[in-house]
Amino acid sequence: MRSLTGIAGCGRMGAPMLAALRAAGLPARGYDVVQMDAGHITDDIAVFAEDLTTLITVVRDIDQTDAVLFGDQNFSAIPSLTRIIICSTLSPRYVRDLRARVPSHITLIDAPMSGAQIAAEQARLSFMLGGDTDDIAAAQPLFNAMGKHFHHMGDFGAGMQAKVLNNLLAASNTAMTRLVLDWADAAGLDESKLLNLIHTSSGQNWLASGFNDIEFARDGFAPDNTIAILVKDVASALDAAPADADTALPTLIQNTIKNLKPRT
Template sequence: MADIVGVAGCGRMGAGMLANLQKGGFDARGFDIRPRPGAGQDISAFCDGLTTLITVVRDAVETDAVLFDDQAIVTAAPDLHTIIICSTLSPNYVKALRSRVPSRIALIDAPMSGAKVRADAGTLTFMTGGDTSAVLPLLQAMGTVIHDMGGYGAGMTAKVLNNLLAASNTAMTRLVLDWADAAGVAEDKLLALIHTASGQNWLASGFNDIEFARDGFAPDNTIGILVKDIDAALDIAPDDQTDLLRATQATLKTLAPRTRP
């Protein structure tokens, strides 16, 4: 049977991932509960012949809906043999999926990094957990760097830790740019300095290319997703080491849109 790949969740990241699978020659289709270019809303059509599912939905609630509840793809797609979890979720939740998904279906966690600009370009970085040998060509069609982190769940643990750093860099970069404004230091000059000095970080170096860099907080945008991702980190954090994480969340929630100078 020919492999039919489905991407569930065709928003900021999933749309580019789907497009690059199709460009790579894979028989790939998309599904989203919202109208999205290139994605359908008929779950029966999406599940017809589906063999490999890639989930790129927002959180554990939406993952449950896709796999078990509203869409129930685990039972609605009888030919399904592989699920690749690309959403950023709590590692504990991801590991618990193994007992909820039939053993005939392989589970791989492969969260990604790179934001929309790299999803569209097909240059994502994937962190994987589990045996990826059968799906490596799919990941290579969507990304250029693949880190094998170990057994199932290890990829998600690595992604949550990576995103914790991304969230803290985002919060602190935006904070220092606001302080620079108040002190009369030009944004472009400070960003150029940071890129070549000890404060260098991904957000500052790509500030004018990363689509969310100037956004204010909203629950459904990328800044809001970073707040959600810190919750995933808190789920595995030692109880006595959560203060800095919660402070970073609080700072992100205060961000207002930043206009270009």
Template sequence: MIGLAGCGRMGAPMLAALRDGGTRAIGFDIVDKGTDHITTNIMAFAPQLETLFCVVRDEDETNALLFDTQNLMGTAPNLQRIFICSTLSPRYVRGLRERVPDHITLIDAPMSGAVVAAKNRTLSFMLGGTADDIADATPLLSLMGRHFHHMGGFGSGMQAKVLNNLLAASHTAMTRLVLDWADEAGLETAALLNLIETSSGQNWLASGYESIEFAKHGYAPDNSIGILVKDVAAALDAAPDGADTALPKQVQATIRALKARS
């Protein structure tokens, strides 16, 4: 059986894609989602579990799922493969190999594209693992995504993901600042975004401003802007020794200070 833990904004459409693709997939979440294929009862989820997609929020929830509160290492005797899809510190992810039994295949498979790509089944996956493990996993991942980037051994996918998200965070911070300044200057938002799309300032957030669900949001600890702040922290945790982290920290602070746009 395939299970997906963490049926939130990203996990729920990913689970739907797996089920629509003909797999026998069920979900687990600590919050009741009101559907019969997502359970809050770990013992209705764990015993038959063979492949797990972990899409929980952060390291604390990952620890709870795998080792502590839900303890899949102790409650899922048939578990053979885990995909780590959450965006976490690469240092933490690499450390999982020592904590998870050797007979369980570990693949880091964080994804990019936001909720719109999850719903459209066009996610980009950044993958870490052996070539054989990635080849075996690709048909399943193809139900949810369109782009697959094998970055190297286990942990490499997460390293690439946090670097990608560091760029996404900088795009978010600067694009929002530009739009606020444009408001003050009396420029029309749609006209400026059209200009940016065909000019040197083109970036992901500006291009997807009307479709990315969090593009206009302000910061809250539990929303996508808050997750982006967390993702910058994951990148900082994996910064090279002696690296200048002033700019990433400023980007993080700017995102934390964002107010909602109408």
């Protein structure tokens, strides 16, 4: 049987990741609940599952991941499946608990990624990896096709723990960068000049440096957009916070992002 990789969740991240796999000559198909005009992406569960050996999940949240693995799609029960790679950003607690829920013969790797849609389209994502060293080495050709930076953080679940901490910083950068730009507007400063200054100064951060390329940089909060995903990611970090942690600042950041308005 040939090795076939499937990506479940072919939205703004999953679709370019699938394209990168196929561009690298790796047999791959996609699945999405939304019907798409693409021959290599299907909404037919049986078609997607046929001969599938590796499943990569790039869906939005825990509910969708549960549906993919155990619920409506139930892909973890595919007889040919030998590996599941979790690329969605989820609670580390939830991810670690998957080992007890997924059949033991299936290898589990958590591989959340960073870089936004622009990095997925350019196949230069950064992956934070959790799992057995040999398992990750075996999957490395897949990661090489989709990304440029790979960080093995430890055992299964460690990649997700690192990702939610990274995204906690990304959320704080998003909140403060947007506040700074609003205040700059009030002071009459030119946005592009200020962003150029920030890029080469002590306030440098990922959102400000990529402001004109990151697809959600100007968005306000909406339940179905990437700003809302940042709110979800902060919640995932809070879920894995140490028992005695002061969570006041992360909660404030989360609430700030919830109140973001579009920046035109």
